[in-house]
Amino acid sequence: MSMRSKIYLILPVLIFGVLAVFLYKGLWLNPEELPSPLIGQQAPQFDLPPPRGADAGFKTADLHQGKISLVNAFASWCVPCHAEHPLLMELQRETDIPIYGINVKDKPEDAEAFLTRNGNPYNGVGADLDGRVSIDWGVYKYPESYIVDGDGKVLYRIIGQITRKTIQDIILPMAEKYNGQAAQS
């Protein structure tokens, strides 16, 4: 048996080895965690009209009303967004935290269908047709949400779906703490 054919046969295991290295590295990456350069900064400047099917648009000034609020980037083409939506509806029903939406790169009819089918939990929702505003926010994966304080400062970033756990452990405590402090001062 010649050496040459043996080297050829060892190729599959080499390819697999490279793949295994990536899988190993990937293990220590958390797809849900990524620091945002925006944390502690002012939210970007924008003024978006509402998509079809919603009444109120969304602009930077909405985030300067003295109350902590949740900004949610979503799209009808994003499957987890559909799964997340009932929780936003619940949050809107059961708390007084204002929720704002950025509807990213959706056709008007798709955005309308999404909001009629799933409900509209947003105090204001902006149609980000070319995705520019979501880039300013630094959204990299949908859905993605931000907790913003009453002066438009970004406090926290939630990548991926909001879960009941995120609401219990992060959103509600932050809102309680912040709104409590605001009431004292």
Added chain:
Amino acid sequence: MIPEIGQFALVMAVIVSALCATLPLVGTFRNDRQMVAMAPNLAAAQCLFAAIAFFTLMAAHVTSDFSVLNVVQNSHTDKPMLYKIAGVWGNHEGSLILWVMVLSIFGLAIALSRTIDPVFKARVLSVQAFIALGFFLFSFLTSNPFIRVNPMPLNGNGLNPVLQDPGLAFHPPFLYLGYVGFSVAFSFAVAGLIQGKVDGIWARHMYPWVLTAWSLLTIGIALGSWWAYYELGWGGFWFWDPVENVSVLPWLAGTALLHSVKVVEKRGALKHWTVLLSILAFGMSLTGTFLVRSGLTSSVHSFANDPERGLFILAFLILAVGGALLLYGIRASRFELGKPFHPVSREGGLVLNNFLLFVATFIVFVGTLYPMILDGLTGQKISVGPPYYEATAVPVALLVMLAMVAGPLMPWTLKARMGRILKFLAPAAVIALLAFIANWWLAPKPTLVGTLGLALAVWVGVGTLLYGWRVYRLQDGAGVMARLKRIPRSSYGLILAHGGVGVITIGITMSGAWQSDFEGKMDIGDTAEVGAYSFHLDNVEETVQGPNYEARRATFTVTKGGSLVKVMTPETRFYTAPPTQTTEADIRTGPLGDLYAVVGEPSPGGGYAIRLYYKPLVSWIWGGAIIMALGGAIAMSGRRKLPVVSTAQAHTSAQPAGAAE
């Protein structure tokens, strides 16, 4: 006390599988008959302990034993009995026990086989036991389902209601049966590499396992897609979600394997490729298990994220797949060359089939893993969505359909006369062309890819019928029945499996291009027109009481041309344990089309968000999958008794390296 029995069985299973993974294998090298003969007994013992562990866990779930953490986290006294049972595998820990029990049952089936040579059988069982050992250890060390909780809570947290569904209750077992079925192919491949010999008899013994695994996996994937269709309430049936993709990866590799192992069996060619595919198919099953449980990909319905568990599976994956590939690199040069064949022959066609299916596997694999690899390389985060797969995997699928009709008509080894084959298939081409034109002109929402897909589906369907007709005419016999009886079962299997692909594709393309829908607000008393159907919203009840949920239920009277078709009652359910909301679409399934109704949130100005669809032929998607699996089962039933592998032959090849050179 009962959970401790499970704990004990788990420990015993670890010990027995460790013994079975080593002793018989060593015995085959030492020519120690006693050690070799231990393999079937150890495999049986391993299966027994796995079953005890599984049924102990089931008993804890059925009796709502809330002293067990796994039951607390996943069950609730109010849960219907079906879901108490299904809840056993509806969670990470329990599903692992099911996985490894199925693995052990397959091991037992090999152990009971009378036709496999004892030495080869011992090696196969050792490899099987090695895989089982990995999973028993994984279960015992990182995911033990028998851990007690103190103090004992009064009730459990409940099963995620989205998973509380008959379709999903049986989706994981089928999927696992398929995944684990490929473990047998893997074990055969590794045992073949150890003995340095792979031949037609090897392939004949392996083929039924591949066929079984493939059929069960087909059903498993179809069940998952059916569940998504009616439970998620989006009207779709496939979302290219990472968790869906990882179930399709072993299926694609397995479909390639199903075809290539035939070539080894009939002609002794493609040995290297078949061995690699066996490793790949099971490697994909393991990768799927790894990805779903490590939290590497985020998805709508994956298990909890836990790097420690991920590390364990990865280590195991590297050991099993890396080890097998290394063994391949060292031993595969011993394989004898297969018989040569003309590039344009049945073998050549199957090589093309394998090439396309491999490319498809690669595309889906890259789409699933690319975000993670990019993250690892550059820190950039992206997600891969349906547009990627539509641009890459769909064209490959269309090419597969284009080619798969001609393949069975080509002769083994010799150059096929393609001119004659194409002439024979001309009617299929003409009908496909007509379907293309008709769909392009008449469909309300035609797309080029959809129309091409429909035409190719018709091509596959009619072409497969033509093939069937040719097989029928080749049989001698008086009368139709006599001839039909003479057609080999494997030909029936081929016709059904290939025909099923056509049926599925017709379902996918027709339900897309010919769908009628209504999405919007409806008040009580309103009527919406969807295609030929009128949906009248009679009323909406806000609090209908279910066994462990409350529901909002809408009642529609659906009429067609004035006559009643059905009263439909879609619901939105609000579960309390754990608090979750699910959409229960009401679907009237029919062979010609489905009516699909969903009730959503009440609108602020009155009325409700309603979605209504008419989806023509959508049920063909799952019907086609059943036809394919049925084809697999019929082909299985026709396998003749396999001859015993000559022991002398196996022993010769079992001699230490060097002797054979």
